[in-house]
Amino acid sequence: MTETFKVGVLRKAIDVTGVVQGLGFRPFVHRLAQECNLAGFIANTPVGVTIEVQGDSDCVERFLERLSAEIPPLAKVASLVPRDTEPQSGTAFRILSNRLDAPPQAPISPDVAVCGDCLREMMNPRDRRFRYPFINCTNCGPRFTIIRDIPYDRARTSMAAFRMCAMCQAEYDDPDNRRFHAQPNACWDCGPQLQLWSADGSRIDLAEPLREAAFLLEHDSILAIKGLGGFHLACNARSESAVNLLRERKRRVEKPFAVMLRRIEDVERFCRVDDGARKLLLSQERPIVLLPNRPESGLAGGIAPRNRFLGVFLPYTPLHQLLFSSGKYDALVMTSANLSEEPIAIENDDAVRRLRGIADAYLVHDRDILRRCDNSVVRLAAGRPQMLRRSRGFVPVPVPLERDSEPTLAVGGELKNTVCVVRGNEAFLSQHIGDLDNLDSYAFFGEAVEHLRRILEVRPKAIAYDLHPDYFSTKWALAQEGVQLVGVQHHHAHIVSCMAENHLDGKVIGIVLDGGGHGTDGAIWGGEVLLADCADFDRAAHFEYVPLPGGTAAIHEPWRVAVSYLTQHFGAELSKLNVPFLQDIDPRKLQVVLQMIDREIHSPRTSSCGRLFDAVAALAGIRSTITYEAQAAIEFEMAGHDSTDDGAYPFDLTPDGPHWQIGTLSLFEAMLRDIQRQESAADISRRFHAGLAELFVELAENIREQSKLNRVCLSGGCFQNVLLFQLLIDGLRAKSFEVYFHSEVPAGDGGLSLGQAVVASYRSQ
Numbered sequence: 218m219t220e221t222f223k224v225g226v227l228r229k230a231i232d233v234t235g236v237v238q239g240l241g242f243r244p245f246v247h248r249l250a251q252e253c254n255l256a257g258f259i260a261n262t263p264v265g266v267t268i269e270v271q272g273d274s275d276c277v278e279r280f281l282e283r284l285s286a287e288i289p290p291l292a293k294v295a296s297l298v299p300r301d302t303e304p305q306s307g308t309a310f311r312i313l314s315n316r317l318d319a320p321p322q323a324p325i326s327p328d329v330a331v332c333g334d335c336l337r338e339m340m341n342p343r344d345r346r347f348r349y350p351f352i353n354c355t356n357c358g359p360r361f362t363i364i365r366d367i368p369y370d371r372a373r374t375s376m377a378a379f380r381m382c383a384m385c386q387a388e389y390d391d392p393d394n395r396r397f398h399a400q401p402n403a404c405w406d407c408g409p410q411l412q413l414w415s416a417d418g419s420r421i422d423l424a425e426p427l428r429e430a431a432f433l434l435e436h437d438s439i440l441a442i443k444g445l446g447g448f449h450l451a452c453n454a455r456s457e458s459a460v461n462l463l464r465e466r467k468r469r470v471e472k473p474f475a476v477m478l479r480r481i482e483d484v485e486r487f488c489r490v491d492d493g494a495r496k497l498l499l500s501q502e503r504p505i506v507l508l509p510n511r512p513e514s515g516l517a518g519g520i521a522p523r524n525r526f527l528g529v530f531l532p533y534t535p536l537h538q539l540l541f542s543s544g545k546y547d548a549l550v551m552t553s554a555n556l557s558e559e560p561i562a563i564e565n566d567d568a569v570r571r572l573r574g575i576a577d578a579y580l581v582h583d584r585d586i587l588r589r590c591d592n593s594v595v596r597l598a599a600g601r602p603q604m605l606r607r608s609r610g611f612v613p614v615p616v617p618l619e620r621d622s623e624p625t626l627a628v629g630g631e632l633k634n635t636v637c638v639v640r641g642n643e644a645f646l647s648q649h650i651g652d653l654d655n656l657d658s659y660a661f662f663g664e665a666v667e668h669l670r671r672i673l674e675v676r677p678k679a680i681a682y683d684l685h686p687d688y689f690s691t692k693w694a695l696a697q698e699g700v701q702l703v704g705v706q707h708h709h710a711h712i713v714s715c716m717a718e719n720h721l722d723g724k725v726i727g728i729v730l731d732g733g734g735h736g737t738d739g740a741i742w743g744g745e746v747l748l749a750d751c752a753d754f755d756r757a758a759h760f761e762y763v764p765l766p767g768g769t770a771a772i773h774e775p776w777r778v779a780v781s782y783l784t785q786h787f788g789a790e791l792s793k794l795n796v797p798f799l800q801d802i803d804p805r806k807l808q809v810v811l812q813m814i815d816r817e818i819h820s821p822r823t824s825s826c827g828r829l830f831d832a833v834a835a836l837a838g839i840r841s842t843i844t845y846e847a848q849a850a851i852e853f854e855m856a857g858h859d860s861t862d863d864g865a866y867p868f869d870l871t872p873d874g875p876h877w878q879i880g881t882l883s884l885f886e887a888m889l890r891d892i893q894r895q896e897s898a899a900d901i902s903r904r905f906h907a908g909l910a911e912l913f914v915e916l917a918e919n920i921r922e923q924s925k926l927n928r929v930c931l932s933g934g935c936f937q938n939v940l941l942f943q944l945l946i947d948g949l950r951a952k953s954f955e956v957y958f959h960s961e962v963p964a965g966d967g968g969l970s971l972g973q974a975v976v977a978s979y980r981s982q
């Protein structure tokens with residue numbers, strides 16, 4: 218049957234791709250279509266939503282304008298393409314239910330901090346959700362951490378256990394309601410509830426567990442709190458004794474704690490906050506942001522000893538907000554509930570078992586956390602956010618890639634592990650998994666791989682892994698069958714990770730300064746300049762090898778590396794050198810280490826820049842042993858921030874065929890002179906950082922001359938060092954290099970899996 222339509226009637230189909238499902242996008246479009254007097258429908262598609270609207274042409278135009286301009290805050294639209302289509306009959310605008318027939322490939326949204334509307338309701342005594350700790354709507358609340366399977370609807374989340382009451386159901390069914398299809402929708406009558414448990418895990422019968430929890434925090438107790446992605450340990454951040462007690466019980470000697478602050482105004486009292494930082498702190502992702510602290514702020518000194526930065530964040534769940542409004546404190550230490558590098562606890566009973574002797578009480582609830590997800594950590598450097606740990610709030614938002622690839626899985630490295638799945642032209646990085654050298658993390662690694670594969674519905678054709686034969690991730694990859702296996706050199710993966718997030722193709726000069734990774738010659742690399750593209754690389758320059766006496770033992774005892782460098786340069790003269798740090802070393806241990814170096818026993822060779830940092834930090838008297846990863850290098854950097862000296866230590870560049878060797882004899886001679894003159898550690902640190910930056914600028918210039926390449930990529934864990942990062946970027950830009958660095962993905966090993974995946978996809982093409 219043909220119908221006639223009056224002149225001027227238009228029907229447009231609009232395909233919208235991106236993260237648009239379950240975020241209030243469909244009700245928004247519904248409202249907008251009604252306001253513009255349009256008929257049609259909106260439906261979910263495998264990659265987003267499809268909208269068809271029909272009406273007077275000026276109404277359709279107005280709709281299209283407003284659609285682009287008023288997109289709901291949480292939606293991340295990748296593309297929005299209108300096209301003409303044939304008018305049809307019908308006058309209503311309808312929301313079609315989920316297309317369950319189509320392959321459910323639309324991306325899942327990350328967890329989102331509680332929104333302003335929900336907060337206002339929660340604080341309103343007349344609202345039915347007054348003080349309800351699990352209030353949420355389509356604009357906020359848990360997502361990734363409660364999802365069991367796809368497509369995303371309540372039955373496939375940990376909210377399936379809660380049957381909505383009539384009022385919640387009515388909101389859920391009403392397209393004009395803010396809670397239309399809000400899967401975790403709940404209230405006091407039908408949703409999850411809080412409980413307070415004592416130290417032994419027995420339930421304390423209380424009308425208001427929250428007020429009691431706040432009382433405990435006021436009185437210096439240590440409270441385990443179930444959050445969005447796992448348990449955290451909390452205590453009053455102004456109480457020196459509570460912070461010390463937490464350190465003692467958690468056996469965490471000096472590694473800085475993160476602090477949750479009540480309001481943005483409180484952050485401004487404790488830290489120096491600029492506009493960029495304010496935006497990050499208040500973003501829906503609510504990451505921990507590293508900010509320069511104000512030492513006179515009144516926070517316990519034990520929170521971040523000898524560190525000029527403080528990791529702070531704002532409350533991101535309704536429960537956190539209620540904790541702050543219920544107690545007399547404005548700052549809470551909030552640290553992952555685990556022992557050292559184990560994965561964070563997520564189950565109530567498991568938390569009680571693992572936190573025995575640490576927590577005085579447990580604030581728990583009955584909504585299961587299905588996906589463990591630590592807090593994300595970000596800092597601002599070179600005017601951009603720099604991701605240090607990409608987890609809650611960011612996962613599983615994909616990193617867009619330049620080109621399509623076969624489904625690929627990359628299994629990452631060993632420390633700070635993440636895995637990555639590429640589907641089409643998108644790379645999905647997992648949450649932070651941690652260090653794989655313990656059983657629980659290794660189990661979590663397996664779960665994370667499985668979960669990503671399931672929610673993305675891909676069967677990887679290739680698996681990329683690190684060349685280090687002893688990495689657990691490598692062993693896991695090599696045990697997989699029926700799939701192409703691609704080994705990727707560690708530092709090549711770092712550079713390609715940087716290239717991928719900056720959408721670079723072709724060849725670049727890659728400067729990788731890192732703790733260490735397996736080199737193609739079997740040595741531990743980590744101070745490298747590579748000529749790299751996405752498929753392959755040549756090594757253009759590296760630090761001279763030194764023995765690493767004791768392997769990983771040397772990482773925990775930086776003095777060993779200092780001794781190794783001094784022996785390399787001064788041989789037997791070492792004992793005659795007048796350097797104070799040598800006097801503090803047990804002479805028998807020193808003798809053993811000297812023998813190990815001399816006889817090449819358990820002393821792998823390394824060009825690691827991280828180890829060079831350790832050596833100079835020990836030599837400068839900063840510290841000879843460490844209690845957490847990279848502590849010596851971090852404290853050495855902190856010292857350098859306090860100096861305005863404009864000197865720079867020299868390095869020795871020697872051509873070796875088309876390559877360059879970087880020697881450190883001149884560096885150590887100059888440093889020793891300064892130490893004997895009793896120059897300050899601050900000035901020594903500054904001169905080292907400046908020298909390192911000048912060295913790599915000079916190297917880049919030499920390589921540019923040979924290769925005609927002008928693009929420089931920076932990657933590797935050492936670029937978490939802001940002083941080095943800034944000096945090097947400034948130096949390279951002053952010589953007109955195009956400089957690329959990480960922002961969305963960590964420069965350290967947390968970003969390795971992205972680079973591995975991209976290398977594998979280029980190699981298989």
Ligand SMILES: [Zn+2]
Pocket residue numbers: 331332333334335336352353354355356357358
């Ligand atoms: Zn909300």
Ligand SMILES: [Zn+2]
Pocket residue numbers: 381382383384385386403404405406407408
């Ligand atoms: Zn309800």
Ligand SMILES: [Zn+2]
Pocket residue numbers: 707711731732733734933934965966
């Ligand atoms: Zn690395």
